[in-house]
Amino acid sequence: MPNRARRALLFMPGDARRKIEKGAALDVDCIIMDLEDGVAFSQKEEARRTVRTALEELDFGRSERLVRINPVSDDSSMWIHDLTETIEARPDGYVIPKVQNAEQVQRVAEHITRIERKNGWHDGDIRLLAIVETAMGFVYLRDIAESDPRLVALVFGAEDLAGDIGAKRTPDSWEVFYARSKLVLFAKAYHLQAIDTPFVGLTADDSQLTTTTEQALYMGYTGKLAIHPNQIEPIQRMFTPTAEEIQAAKVLIAAHEKQQDDGSGVFVHEGRMVDLPMVKAAQSVLTRASAAGIKVDG
Ligand code: COA
Ligand code: MG
Helix, strand or coil: CCCCCCCEEEEEECCCHHHHHHHHCCCCCEEEEECCCCCCHHHHHHHHHHHHHHHHHCCCCCCEEEEECCCCCCCCCHHHHHHHCCHHHCCCEEEECCCCCHHHHHHHHHHHHHHHHHHCCCCCCCEEEEEECCHHHHHCHHHHHCCCCCEEEEEECHHHHHHHHCCCCCCCCHHHHHHHHHHHHHHHHCCCEEEECCCCCCCCCCHHHHHHHHHHHHHCCCEEEECCHHHHHHHHHHCCCCHHHHHHHHHHHHHHHHHHHCCCCCEEECCEEECHHHHHHHHHHHHHHHHCCCCCCC
């Protein structure tokens, strides 16, 4: 199944109807209505109602409509209420936070499957995204990555992870680099999207946001969480190949095909050696472009 583009995913508190309305009107790949840490404990009920009504009433345009539930645990039934009280309004998927093992994803998936069957909905349409943001989550990353066919993305959460391991956040993010890198590797090994942690600075100058988003792109990430409407454009732009990149990729692929026809696997193109890995990288540029809605013929 070709994955849709998830370049920017904008969070908003589930009890903030005004922000949800604003978010729905934006040109953003995904909207995440939060029922977890962005909502006070006293507001959880209200937030579920607000999310449900928003899903029923608002036109979200092309945006994917996601809901973040509370963590899956035996000690709390919040996550079950989050699911059962919003699912009838047909979100496109759920985001599960603080995922530590495969079973947590599977329990959500089983719950959804029961509801889909009961309602006669198409099996498996509701997708899952798992935020990995605890030390234990990174220990069990492989199990999480292969936990369930509904899973489309692994999401990196740096703030919670730093808290969990006793790290102090720094502008360069070296303290979480191993985890940030590990998440991409495991996501790609299991054909999942890799979505980067949000940038929580809210200054008018977006150069730091640009730097960290560029890092994520260069590491192989396919998207990034956002917390403010101003972050959407810089993030979506960064994860969209430029016209020059697309053109260069096409030229390289065409040159490769010609060389293959002539019986040669490796060749020199514009002063550089080219073999299959570079061709695959060029193909992935075209894949990202198509996912972003850009026509790439041939
Ligand atoms: N989604 C949709 N709209 C948002 C938004 C968001 N995440 N963040 C801000 N807006 C809207 C505001 O409502 C405001 O519109 P208005 O003036 O017409 O009401 C406008 O954008 C400008 O907002 P601004 O004043 O710059 O921000 P703020 O001080 O009101 O809010 C935050 C700052 C951080 C509280 C807010 O951006 C937010 O709620 N972010 C998401 C937080 C979240 O969900 N966290 C959990 C996951 S990490
Ligand atoms: Mg968190």
